[in-house]
Every structure is written in C-alpha cells, then in structure tokens.
Amino acid sequence: MPRTAFSSSSNCPRVDVAVDMGNPFLSRTVDGFLKIGAVAASRVAVEETFHFLQKGSISKGNFEDALKRICKEGSYWGTVAGVYIGVEYGIERVRGTKGWKNAMLGGAVTGLLISATSNNNNKEKVFKDAITAGAVATAAEFINYLT
Incomplete structure (x- = not known):
C-alpha cells in the first residue's frame, strides 16, 4: 500500500537555560x-x-x-x-518509573490544586478541572512520544 509522509527540517536557534538549585x-x-x-x-x-x-x-x-x-x-x-x-517529578520518584501515568496524575493533582484555590468551594468545577488537566497532560506526554 502506498504511503506518504511529510518531513521537514528546521534550523532555528535553540536557547536552553538550566537552573541549578x-x-x-x-x-x-x-x-x-x-x-x-x-x-x-x-x-x-x-x-x-x-x-x-x-x-x-x-x-x-x-x-x-x-x-x-x-x-x-x-x-x-x-x-x-x-x-x-514538581508534582510530576514527585510522582516519578515515588513510582520509580517515567511514563504517561506520571503526567496524567501530575496534571490531575495540579488541576485539582489550582482549581481548588481559585474556585470557591465549587466541588464539581474543581473535579472537572482536575480531569481536564490530567487529560491535557497525558495528551502532551503522548505527543512527546511521537516526536
């Protein structure tokens, strides 16, 4: 079966700054x-x-x-x-492994924390935000696997 692919290369400058605490x-x-x-x-x-x-x-x-x-x-x-x-790194250290599950849990916990501090006791919104953040973090991790 014929397949097509798109390939490109980019020569843009990359700036990477490392912070050592x-x-x-x-x-x-x-x-x-x-x-x-x-x-x-x-x-x-x-x-x-x-x-x-x-x-x-x-x-x-x-x-x-x-x-x-x-x-x-x-x-x-x-x-x-x-x-x-920070949460994802902590989960990685506790689980002892890297992977999409760390991203999912890290996103969910972060979404929960950020939403709980900004939404005054609206529990349904807090949990929806946690689920959304976990899904977005997981999707970002899967996209990282593709590249």
Missing part, C-alpha cells in the same frame, strides 16, 4: 516556572503592544496596566507549570 526537585520546578512564565508574559506583552498600536497612543496609566497584566499572567502560568513539574 542544588536539588533536582527545586531545579525542575524553578526552571518550569521561569520558562512557562516567560512564555505567558511574552504572549501578553505582544497582545498589549498590538492594542497600543491599534489605538495609536499610549498613556502612563495604560502602560502600567499592561505591565501589571504581563506580570500577573506570567506569574500565574509560571506557578501552574512549577506545580505541575
């Missing part, structure tokens, strides 16, 4: 916080820049509000990533 758990958690937090902050910065260009003007108040949104979004997603990476 002297403890693998802390190093991975801080590294995740910084990397994902930077991505989230960059996304908001680009959006805010687009809005400023669209309006054609910028005031000190608008700039300060944009800066607050950049920091808030970066710290939120950095925290989510740090918690996820």
Whole structure:
C-alpha cells in the first residue's frame, strides 16, 4: 500500500537555560516556572503592544496596566507549570518509573490544586478541572512520544 509522509527540517536557534538549585526537585520546578512564565508574559506583552498600536497612543496609566497584566499572567502560568513539574517529578520518584501515568496524575493533582484555590468551594468545577488537566497532560506526554 502506498504511503506518504511529510518531513521537514528546521534550523532555528535553540536557547536552553538550566537552573541549578542544588536539588533536582527545586531545579525542575524553578526552571518550569521561569520558562512557562516567560512564555505567558511574552504572549501578553505582544497582545498589549498590538492594542497600543491599534489605538495609536499610549498613556502612563495604560502602560502600567499592561505591565501589571504581563506580570500577573506570567506569574500565574509560571506557578501552574512549577506545580505541575514538581508534582510530576514527585510522582516519578515515588513510582520509580517515567511514563504517561506520571503526567496524567501530575496534571490531575495540579488541576485539582489550582482549581481548588481559585474556585470557591465549587466541588464539581474543581473535579472537572482536575480531569481536564490530567487529560491535557497525558495528551502532551503522548505527543512527546511521537516526536
């Protein structure tokens, strides 16, 4: 049976920064916080820049509000990533093995923790968020296996 495949190669620069806190758990958690937090902050910065260009003007108040949104979004997603990476690493150490089950459990626990702290006692929403986070983490792990 004939098969087709798409293959490409990309020569883009890669920047990899390693954080060494002297403890693998802390190093991975801080590294995740910084990397994902930077991505989230960059996304908001680009959006805010687009809005400023669209309006054609910028005031000190608008700039300060944009800066607050950049920091808030970066710290939120950095925290989510740090918690996820820390939980997944802890599960990996307890189970003694790597795999998609660690990602699933890490995602579910992270979703549960983040949702429980932000949804005031809405248990149904907390458990839905935990299930969703576990599913997303598992899917991301499976996609990593493919690449």
